Amino acid sequence: MTLDRLDALELRIRDLVKLVQDLKRKNASLEDELRLARERVAVRDDENRRWEQERLDIRARIEKVLGEIDLLECLDEPKEVAFD
Template sequence: MSLDRLDALETRIRDLVKLVQELKRKNGLLEEELKTARQQLAQQDDMNRRWEMERTDIKTRIEKVMSEIELIECI
């Protein structure tokens, strides 16, 4: 193998090592973004559940008041 070919191979290997390092760095960043997104989604799910419970409670209370109003109207 000539020195020129060896130099070219060495350059390609260095470039590949740099590429692998960059991909690992980007992968780490993406994993952090995914973790953050999952945490935000979990928080949003919790908030949606609370709102749904509050909505159900309000609906029940309104129905009760409406029933009481109907009773008053009947009297």
């Protein structure tokens, strides 16, 4: 009876060792996936920062051009001169 229990215990321990090994492999795989996902997020963050800066640069240039157009419109408007 004692040997049967020892055999059962040995089998359970072997199963647990296999389970731990499987979990370690899956964990390593998930860590690789996580690392790759973080790298992709970092790349996207860099792209988003560049696009935001580009958007701000374009906006500043458009505002400058609109300001120059406003200045031209002011120069084209006839001036009223008061005659006393």
